[in-house]
Structures are given as structure tokens and as C-alpha cells.
Amino acid sequence: ILISKAPGETSGLWVPDYSTRIPTFVVEDIAFKPWAKGLFDTRQEHDLEPHARCKASGAIRQFLTPYGVEILELTELQRLYIFDIGGPHSYREVYMDGRSHPADLEPTNYGHNIGWWDGDTLVIDSIGYNTDFWFERMGLPHTESVHVVEYLDRKDKNHMSYRFVMTDPMTYDKPVEGRMSLVWRGEEELFEYMCQQS
DSSP states (O other), X not given: OOSSOOTTOSOEEEEEOTTSOXXXXXXXXXXXXXXXXXHHHHHTTOOOOGGGGTOOOOGGGGGGOTTOEEEEEETTTTEEEEEXXXXXXXXXXXXXXXXXXXXXXXXXXXXXXXXXXXXXXXXXXXXXXXXXSOSSTTOOOOOTTOEEEEEEEEEETTEEEEEEEEEOTTTBSSOEEEEEEEEEEETOOOOOOOOOOO
């Protein structure tokens, strides 16, 4: 199944479905470690999210950019790229060649990403994140031990479901799960975006 543009379409972007709270997770169900709950609560009191200040943000947050993302799979290279417009206007590389995560990683904002197809569902498994960003707009904390698995399933031409499972034993006593919906905007294209840190 195609995750991005269909035959005959010259371009297209996936944007968040703003008709729902995104991403959907129940804060009361999250098993925070005490330090993580304190940090999460503090983040609700200000608007200092790094992504809004031009910092790259991996996994979940990349799909929450208001102008959307383009997903491009290059089968001949066995790579998949997720390009975002807002924020730092950067991209994430997903290795689709069956490799494993390396044992020794230098943590980065986009981490190390490996992916595969499970039927019609794209699965992306990521580790190697630093702590310079928030994974989503509310500010769920994480450490460098975080492990994120994302599931993208195109339900029809114009709708895709997105689910994530975030595991970080130093931050949470059980995995954190959330969902959101993405909407297809056919024929729209990536454009130059100047992010100015305020």
C-alpha cells in the first residue's frame, strides 16, 4: 500500500486532523516516575517547547507540524524519508533494509530509525534520542533510554491512523500509548519555511 502520493498525483502532504485532540492519550493513565510528573506539570505552565523555537523534534512531534509532512519511500535505496515543513524544516531517515539498531549510538533529535511493512502498516522502531526536544506538544518527558515504536496505517485515500508506544523505564512505570489521525492533502507540496527563534 502507498503511504504517500498515489499514481497520477504529483505531490501531497499528510497533516494532523485538528478536529480531535492530538495526539490522544489520557494523562491520568500515564504511570510517571515522580521526577517526570513534576517536569510534565511544569511544562504545562509555559510555552517553551523547543520545536516552536526551531529545534528538530523526532517521532511523534514531527507529525504534529501544522503544515504537514511528506513521506517518501525510496525502495531502490531501502530508505524512507519523512520531511517536515514547520519548525526546523528538516527530515528523518528510516532504514528499511532489515538492519538492527547499532549498539553504540550518539543521541540525536531524530534518533536511529528502522522500519518495515507489517501487511499494510508501516512500523518505525526508534532509539538513540537525546533530550533536547519534546516528543509532543504537551511535553511528555523522556531520557536517552527511550524507545518509540510508531504504526502508520492508511485507512483510505485521505485518512491515515497513527499510533505510538513509548517505553522509557527511567521515566515511566509502563509504556505510554497514544493515537492521532492524519489527513491527506493531495497536490500540496513542501515549501520553503523560515523558522525564526523567538
